[in-house]
Amino acid sequence: MNITIENIILIGSILLLISIIAGKTSYRFGIPTLLLFLSIGMLAGSDGIGGIYFDNPQIAQFIGVVSLNFILFSGGLDTSWQSVKPVLKEGIALSTAGVLLTAVGLGYFVYLITDFSLYESLLLGAIVSSTDAAAVFSILRGKNLALKKNLRPTLELESGSNDPMAYVLTIAFLSLVQQPEKSVFSIIPLFLLQMVIGGIAGFLFGRLSKTVINKIKLDFEGLYPVLTIALMFITFSATDALGGNGFLAIYISSVYLGNQNLIHKKTIMKMFDGLAWLMQIVLFLTLGLLVFPSQIVPFIGVGLLISIFLILIARPLAVFISLVPFKMKLRRRFYISWVGLRGAVPIVFATYPLLAGIEKANIIFNIVFFVSLTSVLIQGSTLSLVARWLNVGLPEKIKPMSPTDELLEEHPKTIMKEVVVKENSAVAGMKIVDLNFPKNAIIAMIEREGNYLTPNGSTELQTNDKLVVLTDKATVLNEVYTSLKID
Numbered sequence: 001m002n003i004t005i006e007n008i009i010l011i012g013s014i015l016l017l018i019s020i021i022a023g024k025t026s027y028r029f030g031i032p033t034l035l036l037f038l039s040i041g042m043l044a045g046s047d048g049i050g051g052i053y054f055d056n057p058q059i060a061q062f063i064g065v066v067s068l069n070f071i072l073f074s075g076g077l078d079t080s081w082q083s084v085k086p087v088l089k090e091g092i093a094l095s096t097a098g099v100l101l102t103a104v105g106l107g108y109f110v111y112l113i114t115d116f117s118l119y120e121s122l123l124l125g126a127i128v129s130s131t132d133a134a135a136v137f138s139i140l141r142g143k144n145l146a147l148k149k150n151l152r153p154t155l156e157l158e159s160g161s162n163d164p165m166a167y168v169l170t171i172a173f174l175s176l177v178q179q180p181e182k183s184v185f186s187i188i189p190l191f192l193l194q195m196v197i198g199g200i201a202g203f204l205f206g207r208l209s210k211t212v213i214n215k216i217k218l219d220f221e222g223l224y225p226v227l228t229i230a231l232m233f234i235t236f237s238a239t240d241a242l243g244g245n246g247f248l249a250i251y252i253s254s255v256y257l258g259n260q261n262l263i264h265k266k267t268i269m270k271m272f273d274g275l276a277w278l279m280q281i282v283l284f285l286t287l288g289l290l291v292f293p294s295q296i297v298p299f300i301g302v303g304l305l306i307s308i309f310l311i312l313i314a315r316p317l318a319v320f321i322s323l324v325p326f327k328m329k330l331r332r333r334f335y336i337s338w339v340g341l342r343g344a345v346p347i348v349f350a351t352y353p354l355l356a357g358i359e360k361a362n363i364i365f366n367i368v369f370f371v372s373l374t375s376v377l378i379q380g381s382t383l384s385l386v387a388r389w390l391n392v393g394l395p396e397k398i399k400p401m402s403p404t405d406e407l408l409e410e411h412p413k414t415i416m417k418e419v420v421v422k423e424n425s426a427v428a429g430m431k432i433v434d435l436n437f438p439k440n441a442i443i444a445m446i447e448r449e450g451n452y453l454t455p456n457g458s459t460e461l462q463t464n465d466k467l468v469v470l471t472d473k474a475t476v477l478n479e480v481y482t483s484l485k486i487d
Contacts, residue, residue, distance in 0.1 A: 041288015
């Protein structure tokens, strides 16, 4: 079946519905949801029962890039800076040195067991060198897996920030395959330029986005997520135009925004959470359609060898070497090694050699697809089991929840305090979003002239307003008084 304008909506909606229903029951059998999305795409493809013919790497790459924007941005919004800050150095080490060591180690192994040139082998290693943000966010948060000693923020920080490194290495080694006379050292300026510009642009666009969201006055609450989407794409495309890494800029910008006071922040975060799931489904379905399973069969043997080497040797060695400067128990290092999930990102990166038209592009794509498939199947389905084996998981009943999660889930607070905005108060006329209110306290209600209002970030305080403040700790009240300019 060919995809046409007439039937694309029907086909897409049916595949989307099947994926959602299949995902609802997948964890009962210990199967990662993303693997089901990928499998449904393969079954619907030309080699499957659906018979849909799709062989356009350019469209798949475009869908992949757009989807990764949403996935990374949503993951960044939900990342608590307080949880990430203690593991920032470890996360950066894993997302830079860890990715480089994985790419080089796996690339050299591919060079030894195949007829690939050294640069072609390193290109394949670079493509599968990063852990997949979609897979890690989906599986860790979908299973609500609680881990000890900052393991979860370390893994999420690594997966959210290491795609830029893998992207730069992929583009760099692809250029070396196309121009083998170039020196490998010629890629260093490209790497530095991409990462430095991407990091700076991400922070600056994050601050600019906060100002725009809080200062612009939109008539409808539903427009604020739309505005945020526009700012997200501007961040990515402008950074890319400047020569920086757009994926890095997106992640840094979203982490910054997720830890700031924003107007209608709850609406924005819930909208992006849903969009991230939609993009994961669309991305995996598209990549499933793109692959021809019959073309993978000849490479199962070499693909299995590469997968085993990656899972058991290349990834663990890279993790252990990257974390040498840090104090961390051995079993935690082993678990970080195991959560080296490959998913959609390597498959998206594998479309770059296809579009470049290099000689072994199809072979690289099929091997990468097989490696990603086995990684999600083997590692993704055993995360909870390995966590128990290594004793790095927390019991179900004491799973911690971040302040952001608590606020979003509207957990009851234990302390209520009424605060009156007095005459000549410095906060009269200020918007709630500008108060720098503590994270684990909320203004649940405002009594104004006998009426009760449910406030949001854009609500302006007025003289004689009676604020009903809820918090979970008495000590936070001092921060509340400071933000309200009360002595």
